[in-house]
Amino acid sequence: xxxxxxxxxxxxxxxxxxxxxxxxxxxxxxxxxxxxxxxxxxxxxxxxxxxxxxxxxxxxxxxxxxxxxxxxxxxxxxxxxxxxxxxxxxxxxxxxxxxxxxxxxxxxxxxxxxxxxxxxxxxxxxxxxxxxxxxxxxxxxxxxxxxxxxxxxxxxxxxxxxxxxxxxxxxxxxxxxxxxxxxxxxxxxxxxxxxxxxxxxxxxxxxxxxxxxxxxxxxxxxxxxxxx
Numbered sequence: 001x002x003x004x005x006x007x008x009x010x011x012x013x014x015x016x017x018x019x020x021x022x023x024x025x026x027x028x029x030x031x032x033x034x035x036x037x038x039x040x041x042x043x044x045x046x047x048x049x050x051x052x053x054x055x056x057x058x059x060x061x062x063x064x065x066x067x068x069x070x071x072x073x074x075x076x077x078x079x080x081x082x083x084x085x086x087x088x089x090x091x092x093x094x095x096x097x098x099x100x101x102x103x104x105x106x107x108x109x110x111x112x113x114x115x116x117x118x119x120x121x122x123x124x125x126x127x128x129x130x131x132x133x134x135x136x137x138x139x140x141x142x143x144x145x146x147x148x149x150x151x152x153x154x155x156x157x158x159x160x161x162x163x164x165x166x167x168x169x170x171x172x173x174x175x176x177x178x179x180x181x182x183x184x185x186x187x188x189x190x191x192x193x194x195x196x197x198x199x200x201x202x203x204x205x206x207x208x209x210x211x212x213x214x215x216x217x218x219x220x221x222x223x224x225x226x227x228x
Contacts (some may be wrong), residue, residue, distance in 0.1 A: 006104035006228070007163045009186075010130070011148075011172040012117055013110065014194040016095070016222075017124055022088040023116075030079040031060050039068050058176060059111050059136065059147040072145055076113040076136070085116075091124040098222035099129040108133040109157065109170070111147040149180035158186075169228060171219075175212060182214035189228070193220045 013019030028050065035046035053063025064070035099106065107130060110117055114135040121127040134157060139147045146153040158165045165185040172178050173195065178188040190211065211218050219225065 004163065004167050007158075007161055007168045008102065008104055008106040008225075009109040009134075009157070009168055009170045009172075009181075010106065011110055011170075011174070011177070011191070012108055012112055012120060014173040015171060015191045016126060017089055017091050017120060018194050020194060020196070022090070023082060023085060023120075026082050026085075027079060030081070034075060034079050035064070038070060039064070057147075058149045058174075059145075061136065062145055062147060065145055072136075080113050080116045082116070082119075085119060086123045089120060089123045091126065095222045096125055096129065098225065099126065102222075102225055105131045105161070107131055107161070108135075109148070110134070111136050111139070113137060148174070149177040151180045151184050154181055154186065155184055158184075171225070175215070179212075179214045182216070187216045187228075188214060189225065190215045190218045191220075192218055 010016060013023065028047075031050050032043065032047045035041055035049055036043055039046065039049070041049065049063075050060050053060045057063050057066075061070070061072055061075055064075060065072055108117060108121070110133075112135060114133065114137055117133055117135050118127070121130070121133070136145065136147050139145060139150070139153050141150075141152060141156060148154070155165065158168055161168075165181075166187075168181075168186040169189060170178060170181040170186050171189045171191055172181075173191045175190065178190060182188050217224075217228070
């Protein structure tokens with residue numbers, strides 16, 4: 001009997017590209033403006049609420065849906081238009097080659113909306129590297145949004161992909177998401193290339209931050225995934 005294939009779950013922003021430079025600033029501004037308009041808060045309070053909900057729930061959207069009756073599809077459409085995004089996106093041929101060499105099934109697992117993920121992956125030339133894309137629109141359980149780091153949703157993803165969590169490897173920049181994944185038995189890889197304050201060196205093995213116990217490995221380049 002052949003050994004079950006590894007299932008790779010890749011985050012998108014700040015894992016496969018530098019979203020801090022390309023997208024986060026405009027997206028955060030759009031979310032704050034949305035809260036100003038639809039929740040009727042002053043700008044400073046809206047910005048603080050946006051960050052509070054991200055810290056508490058892992059996604060600003062979830063707090064707005066739970067506490068303010070915001071419609072998820074409207075929020076995502078309004079806040080991810082991001083004109084000029086494509087011109088700001090960057091990746092390297094080394095990353096594309098590393099993904100294509102990686103054995104196993106590969107999926108995007110992102111709290112971003114599908115339209116945004118497709119724009120990013122298409123522009124970076126990475127779309128054909130993946131077997132599928134799981135976006136925030138796919139992260140619903142019992143009629144409610146359940147984005148990362150919800151452990152129930154991660155179990156559901158593994159079941160949907162017909163694999164035990166122990167065969168999944170989550171490659172991700174956000175530690176809160178990795179903690180949940182490790183808690184249900186997934187292996188976890190912490191991408192540190194785009195962390196604030198990280199060393200500028202791209203040398204394999206340079207890891208500026210300590211590794212928490214729920215992180216199985218740290219990387220700064222996708223080629224380091226070979227051999228997992």
